[in-house]
Amino acid sequence: MSGEVSPEWTGKWLAVEAKANTLLSFEHSIVPGLLQTEDYTRAVLRHNHHSPIDVEAQVQERLRRQSAVLERADPPMAVFVLDEQVLLRSVGGPKVMRDQLERLIQVSMRPKVIVHIIPAGEAGYHPGLAGAFMIARFDGMEVAYQDGTLKGHVFEDVDQVSAMSQVWENIRAVALPQAASVELIAKAVERWTA
DSSP states (O other), rough: OOOOOOOHHIIIIIHHHHHHEEEEEESSOOOOOOGOHHHHHHHHHTOOSSSSHHHHHHHHHHHHHHHHHHHSSSSSSEEEEEEEEHHHHHHSSSSHHHHHHHHHHHHSTTTEEEEEEEEEHHHSGGGGGOEEEEEEETTTTTEEOOOSSSOOOEEEEEHHHHHHHHEEEEEEESSOOOOHHHHHHHHHHHHHHH
16 A cells, blocks of 8 residues: 555645645535544545555644644644535544534634635535635745545646636635634534534
């Protein structure tokens, strides 16, 4: 089994992420990797059937990535928008979900982290449902990363990244403010506790 992930992800995007002073992330299916607990990460990676990986090595790598980005001396302003389905979709079972959602609440209390939730019933279809992505800003530049089924893709073309930034703004416009988002996450924690 290989512990490798796509060279583009480990190379290009991680280098961009390390330089970013702002990170914008949208996810419609799972909690973004930068916010995942160890058990949630493990549960997600165990479902990676399209290529063999060393799950434990990847879990540790993801935890190192989180620390390198969110706990560095001057962390980026990180804004995460999640579709409400992320809170409701079982990944690893009730305890894993409860712990993961409690982590979302904890991390949203950091001064440079904002977590927004798009409520499922109110927003309906929105542009983000076409795919998860991240945008990194640094040195007056923007670079984007979009997840794919088999591999991700890094976008550096100004027009493409600008289009993704517009999608980002449309997504953020339908999301709840942070306080209301945290309340919705807390309600989901109760659901997973019951």
